[in-house]
Amino acid sequence: MKYGRNTPHTKFRRGMAVSLFLLTLLIILLLYPNIKHFRYSYQAGKPWQYETLYAPFQFPVRKSVEQIASEKEQLLASSVPYYRYESATGEKQIIEAKKDAQLHTKQIDFLKNIYAQPILALDSLATKSESVFIIKDHISTKMDVSEVRTITSVLNLIDQQAFSEEEKAAMRKYIAPNLRFDKQQTEALNNVDNISAYMGEVQANELIISRGEIVTPRTYLILESLKSQYSKLVGKTSNIGYVLLGQFLFVALCLSFLYLFLRNYRVRLLDKPLELSFILLSIIVSVALTRALLYFGRFEILLIPYTLLAVIIRTFIDSRTALFTFLATILICSFIVPQGYEFVTMHFITGTIAVLYLKQLDRRSQLLSTALIVFCSYTIIYLAIYTTGEGKIETLNPMIFVRLGLNAIFLTVAYPLLYLLEKTFKFLSDVTLIELSNTNNKLLRELSQVAPGTFQHSMQMANLAEEAVRKLEGNPLLVRAGALYHDIGKMENPMYFTENQYGDISPHSKLSNEESAQIIINHVTDGIKMAKKHNLPSQLIDFIATHHGKGKTEYFYRSYIKENPDEEVNPSYFSYPGPDPFTKEQAILMMADACEAATRSLKKKNETNISKMVSDIIDFQKSEGRFDNAPITFAEIELTKKIFIKKLTDIYHSRIAYPEKTEAE
Template structure:
């Protein structure tokens, strides 16, 4: 079959008429010498004689089996190869490429000749449709077709060529539907190429859009292992026909990566898993449509996994998504509700049960790959945990300070879109090192008690600074996650306990000071959460020393402390903006005003006056 096209001769006439007119009116053409104009005119006529097609028509014919078409002139139609025609783009390139060496190609390009090149080969829809119908009528529709329930061959019958063709077709269709089609070398190579390209796309996504995750080998290993495990499980299931693939809970990929990384990465990884798995399953189109819809529902319904009910709710929505997508596909493809297979819903329900059990995988993955989930953060922030109870008993002032810092940090994190749960938990543990020497910190001292009296300033500074190192040791001893230990290490950064540093300088004028004795080990904050922690810790501690609490004094305190931290470069490694810092200041001001608001004085009850007795 070859489609029909006609020549629209009016296109060439109009284009050449415009060209001749512009030779006198358009400066781009009129400025050219006559030999340039003659070359352009002859080239345009030659192009129109060969024919110019729409690029879409050209590609369609070129991709056909014959790569040819029929050009109709009047009642005659001539078969022509599509390669003898041009598109607007190829015609213009041909005109430029054929420019004589004696002419300047740049002048030809500046003449804007492409606006005179238009399609003059037009698709003849009516003639093509008639030819298509005649072609189809010549093909027997019954060859190789078998009706439902029709007997193909009986026992003892001789297999002729037609029966063999039907049986061979049945074998091929059965293998395709079961996903066990025999593969030759090129098919295997094609599948390997697709696997490499899809994983390459995933690595490219991490490199350009999640560079922090790309540099974290444990996180990349976790995601690749998760995707590979489900693809391998799909391959084994399909090859050995162990069970229906819809029993496999692909949504777990989305849920786990959403819990530990983020939504976009979870959806991208799920797409990679689904596409790779579809190469091995029967009915891949239906599989892809259903699984992509379920992956999207998983991302939408599980913003964070901090409580068990969130997973249960998401699992129910996933079950509903599976069921509705299956019903919709059957209705779309079959047009008959009776074609729905009730067994599929049993598979969906088993899938639902498996997703519920994914909650137990969270702890295992945390320990294996160094993640921390919302579930663990809530458990760690329970003030009845032994370590926090010990802090409240040994250093009650520090414990109250940690609670206030936690509240300030959470409010600031919510405001700028940081992880509020992480900073809440980190703030509760950031000063656990003070349990080693609680009396040396002002919040734990009674009136008139000062253990620093009589100690050299260097020794006092060493005790204060060591609460960071002691806190890290306690955290490691109690197996606190690395993410919580980061708050302990960074909440002072590489700053100094300025009280003792300045006191030493005042007591030793003219002497050179060893600043390493008065500097915290660091490092400086490197995330939004640790940066907020450093600000909240300094502001909360300093706010206790204000002589009076009003909006102006609190505002001045917040501005001076945070501005000095910014000026000293403590937030250079943290991905935090000046807009974020301004928003954090505003939150701190509001919270501190609420904490230190003026309370009314309660009146005392006046005693009734006794009346003197009358004489």
Template sequence: MNVFLNKWYKNHALVYKVLLFLLTTLFIVYLFPKTGKFRYSFEKSKPWQSENLYAPFNFAIKKSQKEIDSEKVEIRNQSPVYFELSEGIGDEVLINYSEIFNQVFTDSTPYNIEKPALYKKGKLLVIDLYKTGILDLDYNYDDDRSVILATSNKVEKELEYGRLHELSELRQLVENNLNTGLSADVKNKMVSIFFDVIKPNISLNKSLSKQALEEALSRISLTRGHIEKEQLIISKGQVVEEDQYVILSSLKSEYESQVWNSTNYNWVLLAYTLLVALALLMLLLFLRKYRFEVFLNNTKVTFIFFNVALMILLTTLVINYNSQYIYVVPLCILPLVLKAFFDARLGLFAHVLTVLLLGFIVPNSYEYMFLQIIAGMVTILTVSELYKRANLFISVGQITIIYIIAYFAFFVIHEGQLTGIKLETFGLFILCGLATLFVQPLIYIYEKIFGLVSDVSLLELSDTNTKLLKELSNKAPGTFHHSLNVANLAEAAANEIGANAMLIRVGALYHDIGKMNNPTYFTENQSTGINPHDELSNKESAKIIIDHVIKGIEIAKKHNLPDRVIDFIRSHHGTSMVYYFYMKEKAENEDVDINDFTYPGPKPFSKETAILMMCDSVEAASKSLKEPTSTKINDFVENIINKQMENKQFLNANITFKEIQSIKKVLKHKLANIYHLRIEYPE
């Protein structure tokens, strides 16, 4: 058990990477559409570029969406409408009619017409109205629309909607029926009686009507005809006309649905998994070979895999919603983010792999991959100094222009003309460019979540008006001035060998913040001529000097400085000795523990931290130069840096001897300028 735990502890970083690799692979495969890929590409009115195509199996020819929509409209216009017929209302209306009629007409011979005859005429009209029925509302159906009347006893009869009576027609019906020899007063009274007694007995049954419509729509056939196996579909070079296009689209749909059946689902799934795993493995191998410091950091590896998976997730969601909006996804955010935190080469490599993975699921995959890879290259080549807002806007504008130019070229190649070009697609590219601007707040979010540092944060930290640097300048002005000088030297050296100048400048500004606790114990802050070390033992003095590294780390963490900056505080003295107090103690006592006078380390482990150690030592020691000359400065720089090399302080840093020689040259030149050395002309 202990052996297993020891192995787990030693290899836990590698185990984590394997788990991350597997989970990312499975997640991406899960996002992929659960259909196969039709091996041929085709376009309407374009020649068929592949070999003669024969039907691989029997399949039905599917109707186009336009045909199906047209059939649906026709069915909606012809589907019968169900109405509820209430029984007994006609008899009730006749009784009410008789009562009200006798109340209104009391004379036996009113207005030159006999009362029984007038009554009978009205009664016949009531009976006629309720033979078909009276609607409760005007439903505005066509007169020839089929209507089915259903009673509570489920007795149904079918007739045309135009035969039903609407309440809005009641006055006209009464007047037309009673217009023979009646005075206007009699007509008005009869109309008034009818409005009082007539009640609608027909109402729309929405549930039955909807059910009937749905049943009719469900019977729509989605196919028209079929193709037999081995039947020739299209010949090589033949233009894809409307009929061939429909057949090819049907074959593509049928083929993709058949690929992922229960028989070979697992095999297709395995194939996708292998391809995705291969792409992600290439990314891991790239990190291991060319970005080993990133590969060793599990947080950074997780960050890279997370961004790749995020871009695939966003693209998949857009495709599932509407593939026409695929170019709205700001895929160029990926190389922008990776370049901001790492470098351009890693950003481009991850971007290309992501685009290759998306080629499995996007329509017109070649066109999409070409556009996105070119856009990624433009992003890498044009974006520099991302912390400058103008640079980002200029780069986004260039990316958008590249999208538009490439799409325009593809359209002309496909169509052979400009007519029919979709201006909406250009609008999508502009939206994509605007969405790319979200990279600035996204970088800030990533910094907080993953603890990474970008040039934007470094620029903020390099401001000498920050709270911590102001505190340093107030408590330890000499140290602050020393830090500024070291920052200038280190930045120049970094630019000379291609290191991260912004990072090293920030590291130099903060590397000695631990001296704020006891500023007077450091010579650069001793303005009164009194040295407090005179009252301490050599061991105590060495401890105070060494502790400024530990105190600096504590202060940095308290003020939430990034780990990359804290690395400079931790390693700027490496495992060197406090040589002055060590030699004093050795002169007094031969039995000296060298560990009491040695910094805890670690040694510098990058070009930037190695440069800071050189510049810090040279700048601090240069204060002791008396009557400096070019020769003295040359020997001075050589001695300090050569001694650090002899003590193997740069053993863990990926810095070459040639780069160290270049740094020496820069330091000599800078110190000569600081001390205003001039060429000595002969007298």
């Protein structure tokens, strides 16, 4: 495996990176709808900032969603049922009544008068309405429900007559409703689908709005209708090629500024196809979701958790990469959504707040607080935009906040999603680093038992390296985990390393310098094998491989030269396989490893000796070219020296000598 920037595969990797960007461009263009982009940006209640606008063609003016919903509610509230008067019902009941021996002409005539009027059943739908339409002889008459007789009112009327109880009981048997609910007629005449979606029409060359004029709610609807017509006319025009060209230029520019950022400030990502693929795939998925949900309405895109993209990239990579990727994504999506200005404003501000707030994701509670902040941010921005444009709040659709709430809740899925993405794209999250740094892990527990001196050395240098990386704004969790595992290869031959030896006799005394050097060097290759066996992440394996870089086992190398002054020495026999560090964290760990080990050998551990020792070691590593491939500056190296000197001095500072107890005591 090749490490670092200056490898034979660099050009191939950069070519692959460009190819991935071009593939992303092609996929996004395929996802883009073939619509003309309306070149005007406007808000209700704000002045029209462009030239006087005339209608380029005739088009209908569509009502707002809120207006249509209001008209539907009014229609449903005022819905009047239709009933058909059925005279045959009364005729049939009269014929049956004439056969009844208890009823005479007077009672029959009374029943005829009853059935001459419409009679409504008690359980009829009409009781839910203040009025009804009664269709008699193809003529409909509107009547108040209070004017229509019901079965109950007819029975009460019979009770009031001067008939005998036997006659009244007989008459009740022939009372039935003669009104039949006409469901088909009611639905046809009260159908909300019959409400027109349009409020008028604008003629070609008609004045729409003058420069400087305030965009009124009606003018806003006209502009929205004109904008909608642009998308419908694209298939009927011959300039679709220009539309595609414009889309190509816009998307290419958005991807280009992301590529330039990566090339100038995050070049390592261009050399890692898997990580770059993750970034570009995130953009594609966001565009695809935007395109899909636009089909269901412009408010549905509020459900897409764009901030989740920023949070995930922040977790796996860094804040600046997350912000640039997020901005590129939002700009690309804004080209196909309504109110692109509002879209960019809402999401970019909210996404930026989420990234800046979530400095480090190592607890699940952080996602909950981030989700709350995202919801509050969305709500405040939307209210600001809406009240500024509408000048009122009464017409605000409360369902918007339900969508924004769901959007924020979707952020909480990031925690389980992190695990899947981590395994798929070989990332390493802060949560995993914290888990790996737990000294109760099987491998670290074994290291503390088999090579306790090495374990203590790893713990000390972990604290040392973490302090320096934190000050240099690197990843302290990563360097700490790297430090804890960097020497696990020493478990193969623990007694051949000074920190694990007891007494004055060293096992190296029985070996030649070449054999001793090889045992020392093998702890790197043994550590890599052991790490792979235990499925440690590749980022931690890199620390094992680079913590000595391509340096030499100086003690045995110099001893061999001293013993063989006339022989030409091959340095490769005494050199580690490398590679040299290629990240800031790896470079600092190399310095911490050498300085912490050397400090233990100092007989007098005062600030002067520690300062000289640290400077000499790091200057030697620098002169040997150990940091040439790492993105660390001379100023950062000097700052690391100062941090190490202070930290080591604090660890080994002189203690007060307690007086011995006297015999009397």
